[in-house]
Amino acid sequence: MNHSFILKAEWDGGRNSQGTIEAGQLKTAISIPKEMGGPGIGTNPDEMLLGAAATCYLITLAAMMERGGLPVERLSLESEGIVDVTNNVFTYVSITHKPYIVLKAEAGEKDVEHALRLAEKAESSCMISRAVAGNVALSTVPRVEKA
Incomplete structure (x- = not known):
């Protein structure tokens, strides 16, 4: 079964x-970012690729933790995309996801270990990560704590 997504641009x-x-x-709104010599209005392809990768990763991780029965109190994410500019050629080099998972106070050490494993596994399970794999280096630096 295919799903179709349509984007219209002006x-x-x-x-x-x-x-x-x-x-x-x-x-x-969209434009080239100021850092790349553009007007910096609205968003840009670099932010949108990072946003797609981050939201896919976050939703995938949340679903995996729910299916795994983990007692999650809070989940947040910071993601960083690195773009290299060499000889006026722009290359998306890497994306690093830094999930911050807070488990409920009653969580045990096995829950913490399970959350760490899922944080790593979510990267390879995410559709966007699979789409860019081999072209963009992907990494995950999870942090798990108990409330």
Whole structure:
């Protein structure tokens, strides 16, 4: 069974112009980021790739922990994308996910170990991670604590 996602885009001019995209619940302005010589209006492909990878990872991890019966109190994530610029060629080099998992106070040491394993496994289970694997280095640096 296939799922189709449609994105519509409008662009106002040349390289340093701006545009808009709309896909389902996503509607935003787009341009090249200031760091890359653009106007920095709205979001950009680099942030969107990082956002896709991070949200996919986070949702995958949450589902895995729920299925695993882990007593999760709180789950948050910080992700970092690194883009290299060499000879005016932009290359997305790596994405690192840093999940912060807080388990309920009654969680045991086995729960902590299970959460750490799932934090690693979620990376290879995420559809976006699988799509970019081999082109972008992916890593996970989880932190698990008890409330």
